[in-house]
Amino acid sequence: MDTEVLREAPLFSGLDDEAAQALSASMDHSRLGRGEVLFREGDEGDRLYVVTNGKVKLGRTSADGRENLLAILGPGQMFGELSLFDPGPRSATVTAVTDCTMQSLSHDDLGKWLDGRPEVARALLEQLAVRLRKANDVVADLVFSDVPGRVAKALLDLSGRFGRATSEGIQVNHDLTQEELAQLVGASRETVNKALADFASRGWLRLEARSVLLMDVDRLKRRAR
Amino acid sequence: MDTEVLREAPLFSGLDDEAAQALSASMDHSRLGRGEVLFREGDEGDRLYVVTNGKVKLGRTSADGRENLLAILGPGQMFGELSLFDPGPRSATVTAVTDCTMQSLSHDDLGKWLDGRPEVARALLEQLAVRLRKANDVVADLVFSDVPGRVAKALLDLSGRFGRATSEGIQVNHDLTQEELAQLVGASRETVNKALADFASRGWLRLEARSVLLMDVDRLKRRAR
DNA sequence: GACACACTGTGACTGGCGTCACTTCGGCGC
DNA sequence: GCGCCGAAGTGACGCCAGTCACAGTGTGTC
Numbered sequence: 144m145d146t147e148v149l150r151e152a153p154l155f156s157g158l159d160d161e162a163a164q165a166l167s168a169s170m171d172h173s174r175l176g177r178g179e180v181l182f183r184e185g186d187e188g189d190r191l192y193v194v195t196n197g198k199v200k201l202g203r204t205s206a207d208g209r210e211n212l213l214a215i216l217g218p219g220q221m222f223g224e225l226s227l228f229d230p231g232p233r234s235a236t237v238t239a240v241t242d243c244t245m246q247s248l249s250h251d252d253l254g255k256w257l258d259g260r261p262e263v264a265r266a267l268l269e270q271l272a273v274r275l276r277k278a279n280d281v282v283a284d285l286v287f288s289d290v291p292g293r294v295a296k297a298l299l300d301l302s303g304r305f306g307r308a309t310s311e312g313i314q315v316n317h318d319l320t321q322e323e324l325a326q327l328v329g330a331s332r333e334t335v336n337k338a339l340a341d342f343a344s345r346g347w348l349r350l351e352a353r354s355v356l357l358m359d360v361d362r363l364k365r366r367a368r
Numbered sequence: 369m370d371t372e373v374l375r376e377a378p379l380f381s382g383l384d385d386e387a388a389q390a391l392s393a394s395m396d397h398s399r400l401g402r403g404e405v406l407f408r409e410g411d412e413g414d415r416l417y418v419v420t421n422g423k424v425k426l427g428r429t430s431a432d433g434r435e436n437l438l439a440i441l442g443p444g445q446m447f448g449e450l451s452l453f454d455p456g457p458r459s460a461t462v463t464a465v466t467d468c469t470m471q472s473l474s475h476d477d478l479g480k481w482l483d484g485r486p487e488v489a490r491a492l493l494e495q496l497a498v499r500l501r502k503a504n505d506v507v508a509d510l511v512f513s514d515v516p517g518r519v520a521k522a523l524l525d526l527s528g529r530f531g532r533a534t535s536e537g538i539q540v541n542h543d544l545t546q547e548e549l550a551q552l553v554g555a556s557r558e559t560v561n562k563a564l565a566d567f568a569s570r571g572w573l574r575l576e577a578r579s580v581l582l583m584d585v586d587r588l589k590r591r592a593r
Numbered sequence: 594g595a596c597a598c599a600c601t602g603t604g605a606c607t608g609g610c611g612t613c614a615c616t617t618c619g620g621c622g623c
Numbered sequence: 624g625c626g627c628c629g630a631a632g633t634g635a636c637g638c639c640a641g642t643c644a645c646a647g648t649g650t651g652t653c
């Protein structure tokens with residue numbers, strides 16, 4: 144089943160079955176329990192990872208110990224590419240948000256694929272471009288939007304990736320605490336909590352343990368911009 | 369002389385003279401005067417540009433018309449890669465900060481180089497990785513640092529790229545108005561002005577027209593983090 | 594069942610910074 | 624030299640959101 148997820152991953156797009164099989168075979172497997180750390184900001188390391196199951200968070204810590212999440216990644220998404228092409232220590236800490244499994248590839252092995260297979264290079268370029276565009280969007284949001292707006296946007300983003308339509312609305316099991324959600328939008332836990340409570344009181348969503356039910360996506364979208 | 373600048377550009381790193389010559393020959397030239405717009409957010413377009421002379425700014429505009437600068441780019445730096453690998457409209461507006469010249473390459477032409485020359489793909493991957501890391505740093509700064517800290521950081525960044533050591537300190541001819549500097553750090557012009565005035569009153573720098581003289585880089589560095 | 598501990602919910606207070614409203618400065622055209 | 628206009632400098636004021644300080648709530652462990 145892991146190989147099915149891998150076939151969907153952007154890194155594998157454009158590869159035929161045989162090549163995908165070979166690439167997959169050269170990857171190592173690993174497993175993490177909720178809260179466990181895969182590697183930390185500043186560590187050495189140049190492996191590329193693909194999440195096959197569960198969710199991880201990429202975070203950075205400021206000098207005075209506060210934390211900020213760059214992204215929440217789920218099945219099929221990759222991370223660790225930065226240390227591959229811009230050599231240096233890891234730029235973020237990766238922690239499991241749920242129990243999860245992933246597969247990884249060493250710098251050297253990836254290099255062989257890159258040189259022989261232009262489509263792998265293309266896939267990576269595309270992936271980095273998407274990430275860069277997203278990072279720029281985050282910057283714009285931090286500059287232009289207030290906290291409720293950023294919370295709304297984060298919920299919509301999570302719903303697109305982890306949501307499931309039900310009769311009442313979109314059920315989003317994000318597996319994040321409000322503290323983590325706050326770190327993701329760059330705000331304090333209290334402020335995020337108040338924004339969520341406000342949305343709930345307006346009937347736009349219902350709060351549940353580590354998940355939300357989005358009931359009025361249009362209003363949330365309007366609030367997000 | 370343009371070709372000299374090009375040889376220094378990351379895109380050309382790893383190419384031998386002959387290949388660099390051929391790549392350069394397939395590029396178009398263009399020229400812009402201060403304040404002129406090359407293309408706007410939302411425009412169609414898939415050319416990759418390299419600045420050969422002068423400076424440009426990449427900016428985005430919010431729904432209510434406020435502006436935010438993603439980067440100031442000088443000779444040797446490239447832009448427009450996003451639309452190449454993540455097809456879609458341009459994600460930022462590019463405006464000349466000074467009179468400037470640049471060369472550009474079409475998507476299709478670049479494609480040929482990518483497939484035949486793994487080193488070009490490598491160079492681009494590296495470039496995107498650097499940009500992505502920087503974008504993540506900007507996000508962290510917006511979350512963790514106050515406006516004076518971000519101003520200090522921006523000045524240090526500009527000094528690294530456009531600074532010239534003199535007997536009194538580092539002369540940085542950034543060519544930006546305080547309004548533009550404010551958009552670059554995501555703050556209001558007034559607040560940036562007050563931060564600069566404060567730094568000047570402490571003797572850390574001296575303000576000049578569209579340039580600054582950095583006199584105490586260490587203190588600025590300490591203030592920046 | 595009882596306790597511990599992590600997470601959530603909410604109010605009071607405060608400060609950084611955006612907005613507004615000026616004044617001052619400097620370069621450029623006539 | 625004079626007026627104009629964009630840029631730079633500066634104070635008053637208000638609000639968003641961070642911090643602090645609790646009070647609930649739920650969940651896992653013994």
